[in-house]
Amino acid sequence: MNEYIGLILINLGIVFNLVSCLGLVRLPDVYTRLQSSTKAVTMGTSLVLLGIAIFTGSGSVIAKSLLTGFFVFITAPTAAHAIARSAHNSGIRVERITAEGLIGRTIEYELLDVIRVGEKFEKDRFDFFLETCPIFDLEESLTEQQLFERVSKILAPRLNMEPETLENKLLDREQEATTALAPRVAFPHVIVEGKNMFEMVIFRARQGVNFSADAPDVKAIFVLVGTEDQWHFYLRSMAALATIVREEDFFDDWLAAGGIEQLHQLLLERSRRRHNAD
Amino acid sequence: MENLIYFSMLVLLLASYLGLYRVIKGPTAPDRIVAIDILGLILVNFCALLTVLTGEDFYMGVALAWALLSFIGSIALAKRLEGKEFDE
Known part of the structure; x- marks a missing residue:
């Protein structure tokens, strides 16, 4: 037995x-x-x-x-x-288990939220924009005008504007002075009519976009469009973006990131560092 | 009865091959350490089954020693991976 x-x-x-x-x-x-x-x-x-x-x-x-x-x-x-x-x-990451199509980027955001709670870090409005704003990965090489055309198509409905008006505003602003503030990054920005609106859209251009003679190969484009009453936030966003972009290894990571989701995460992580530095 | 033990050892052999696959494939160092840890425990099982098969109880002593040694080995490797010395 x-x-x-x-x-x-x-x-x-x-x-x-x-x-x-x-x-x-x-x-x-x-x-x-x-x-x-x-x-x-x-x-x-x-x-x-x-x-x-x-x-x-x-x-x-x-x-x-x-x-x-x-x-x-x-x-x-x-x-x-x-x-x-x-x-x-030693820095080994948790692998995604659920199929990508099923969840979008929620798991990573949840993890980020957990980290934030752990570090008593409060998301400010700019982080919220980074998290939700559309990011596009440009496969082809575009001219400046084609880029603005795209931006206008995306943003005009959100701002209750005609796409042509917005495009012209962006082009006018560009002609006044180039918005490519560094050799590889540009911040096209305009103030539009209306109240209490602010939109951001981000492009990654691996092939580069020709902005001006000084910046013929712009890889990262952050478009900011806001109304007059958002002026303060508008400036703060620009400052924050400038801080993020200024870091030395930003462009290596920016170009190496695998997809839209990773770009979002990259920006958020960098933004977090900015808070920690304060 | 004996056949069942032999069969168990065969299954363990299969399991150890699976572990060996992970040791070779990696891809990261901790993956390999986990797999080696598991291989050590599979070996403990193996020695224990040999006790039953041969009736010699010193195999059990081997199993005991191996269990403790593989524990120390895993801890040492894990510490090394963190970049610490063993006594930290």
């Missing part, structure tokens, strides 16, 4: 072990792998050792197997904890 109980326990333990190794292969990142493997292997090993203790029934084997099981029960979770902490400290 004891033999059968022992065998059942051993085989149950083996199944746990196999499942944990399957998890090691199938799961996407180190944290989930730890999660599946160490817990299941601790359980599996303990079951096997318990099963052997019952199966053999000889004194010294029982003593040693129970002792081993006891040690495994203590040491395996401890080791898993140490590995998880070191992985976290």
